Amino acid sequence: MKWDTLDEEPCSLSRTVAVVGDRWTLLILRECFLRVRRFEAFQSSLQITRHLLSERLKKLVRFGILRRVPYSEAPKRHEYILTQKGLDLYPIIMAMVHWGDTHMGDERGRPLLHEHKACGKLFDPVMVCSECGEPLHAKQVHVHAGPGQRGADAA
Amino acid sequence: MKWDTLDEEPCSLSRTVAVVGDRWTLLILRECFLRVRRFEAFQSSLQITRHLLSERLKKLVRFGILRRVPYSEAPKRHEYILTQKGLDLYPIIMAMVHWGDTHMGDERGRPLLHEHKACGKLFDPVMVCSECGEPLHAKQVHVHAGPGQRGADAA
């Protein structure tokens, strides 16, 4: 597998994996959604090596997930803010959190609870069909080749 | 970071990342959802080295995502089938596919189209609140510490 051109594969999953398909990147994104924005803050909360953090942040900026915004001119300093493209990763993160809550829990209960400000309740994320609104299950989905297909790929 | 105990972190995202947080594992799961089940089939469609494939399949079986089921006794052969725990990863995969469709597309259009058998239409997956049914956005969610929290973690 040539990981450097994974984002050009005729498979949307591969293209997403090219961006978020490694452990550190997913953990960095978790921190972003928890409103962490600065290099030192990422580093100390994740205990990631500075070298890798630097590299991963650059990659996320290159892919347009984060924007590097100056917050101080005197000593030039920047923070990393989620773009819309980055914010749109939220369902992926929430789906992973929910799966972890459901299948990897321990006796202490879930680590975090999520409140939906719109309705004021604690909730779980549910994935539904955009057309009929019913919850989706793998076995009820049929896959067709789309216009962007080459041979046979994707999920 | 001690990757070998990531599945015991007080953070549901970390625990999920422990299982699916690498590129090969995600691509293997894609194939599973496309009904690939056998060693040779995974290997030839992904071009993964046999060594890594063997290791990843073992890990997925150990975590209870796949079940190794015999399909021939004479020469002992097995296939790898998604368990319920594995099928429940579907929203993660679909969220990734949808993000790829939306943000990593090229001029040829999307590689695959998904039909919901229940309603018969081509659809996109949408993540909604389990309580009010409205689509979820990162900025409308407030996070509270849950009973399983230690210090401060998770998304």
Next chain:
DNA sequence: CAAGTCAGTTCCTTTTTCAGACTTATGCTG
């Protein structure tokens, strides 16, 4: 009975990752 298939395993090389020290620019403190 030679060749092929399936599901791995073994061995060796190359690439990534890790841990920690070093750098650069600046601000704060006495």
Next chain:
DNA sequence: CAGCATAAGTCTGAAAAAGGAACTGACTTG
């Protein structure tokens, strides 16, 4: 203004993971 702190990196050598390719073993098929 010397000395320490802070933020955001870069550099380096050792350890771990991934890649490539050949090898094994238990059959099956022509």
